[in-house]
Amino acid sequence: MxxxxxxxxxxxxxxxxxxxxxxxxxxxxxxxxxxxxxxxxxxxxxxxxxxxxxxxxxxxxxxxxxxxxxxxxxxxxxxxxxxxxxxxxTTQFDPATAARQFRVAMTDTGEFVILPRLLAALQTVAPDVRVRSSRIAPDDIASALRTGQVDAAIGYQPRLPETSCLGWPVMRDRIVCLFRSGHPLEARDWTPDAFSGLSFLDVGQDATGYRMARERIADLGIPYRVVAQVDHFTIVPEIIRRTDFVALFPYSVCALMNRHGEFGFCELPFDVPDFDVNFWIHDSFASDPGLIWLHGLLAQTLQD
Incomplete structure (x- = not known):
């Protein structure tokens, strides 16, 4: 050439x-x-x-x-x-005057936990900065970051370290068992056998936190009876409220969702590791001042 x-x-x-x-x-x-x-x-x-x-x-x-x-x-x-x-x-980033749009991949549970707090913070410190959230399958995130389809991804993505992506921590989370207030489970001894006797609403097949928990359950040989599957978490509270179904759910979501005491949740009766929720970028953009600033703001916001 x-x-x-x-x-x-x-x-x-x-x-x-x-x-x-x-x-x-x-x-x-x-x-x-x-x-x-x-x-x-x-x-x-x-x-x-x-x-x-x-x-x-x-x-x-x-x-x-x-x-x-x-x-x-x-x-x-x-x-x-x-x-x-x-x-x-050659680019400086001043949040007070910046008019940049950040394209961020996250799940609907990520949106529920992160976006309200992030947008409230942006309204105060960076009024002209915008965020566009998008849903991208976990296996496609590395390519989306590399090609610039998105600027960042937020979530638990254990496969991304194998690629040229960098994960900066923002919070830790864990999977718990969600049920309605007054569920018969509240009167039972909470054991793996009790877990096996429950009817589960399965949520978010592509969400890696759920995937990790289900794989752990399978590895332990514990029965996991699924009675219904849904793609989005937003319908889950209404189903759980009206039935004796239970669901594996991120603790961060349960804590926000249960403001009126309509639900209960408990730790799983066997060991499932906590997981890191990271702010992911491609290493080509590791020195982008805007992304560095956004990560710092997000980490601070989620710790407050």
Whole structure:
């Protein structure tokens, strides 16, 4: 690539390349980037023309990288990192005057616990800073952070340390058993056998805290009887209030939800580890002053 070509090279093409590399699928890559599939196909054609190579070829149900693509990947990642570092080094962040939007991936339970306190703090110290929350599957978060689909992710993400992502702590949480006030469970001895006899409302199949707890239950060989499954936690209180069903739930949510004493919760009758809720970014943006500030504000807000 000569100097003239380099000067007109579109850095957005690198984001497309990396999204296709991660997903092996043009449609999935388009979704992660917020583009249409034809737009991704057009960008890939431009890349192929620039490098005189197909870069990705059909393989089964996906797209496999060529040898040329494999040789470009690390260089493209480093290019984005250098651009990000240069921009961050020359950018100051003053929360009192900043008019920036932060795109943050989090679950609906994360929104319930975090957003009210975060937005209240922003209203006071950074009135023109905005937050856009989005839902991204755990397996897609690393790619979303790297390509800039989101600026940060908040949650328990044990797989992200295997990638080029950094997790800065904001709080610790744990899974407890949620039930209605007056539930027969309150009069029982709380043992693994009592746990096995309950009817569970299963929540948030993709939420990694729940996943960790369910995997631990399976490892211990403890029966876990599921009578209904829902995708979003917001319906859970109404179901729990009207039934004898129980649910595995984050303590942080239970504590906020039970302001009027309508529910009870108890620790699990076997060992399930607490987990860290982190503020995740891609390491390319580790020196971004805005993200550093947002993490500090969030950590302080959640500790108050």
């Amino acid at each position: 000569d100097n003239k070509t380099l000067l007109r090279f579109d850095l957005n093409l690198i984001k497309v390349f990396l999204a296709v590399w991660d997903s092996g699928n043009l449609t999935i890559a388009a979704g992660r980037l917020g583009l249409t599939q034809p737009a991704v196909s057009h960008a890939l054609r431009r890349l192929r023309d620039e490098f005189g190579d197909p870069l990705f070829v059909r393989s089964g149900n996906g797209m496999a990288p060529t040898q040329m693509a494999a040789s470009l990947r690390s260089a493209f990642e480093e290019s984005l990192r250098l651009v990000a570092d240069t921009m961050q080094a």
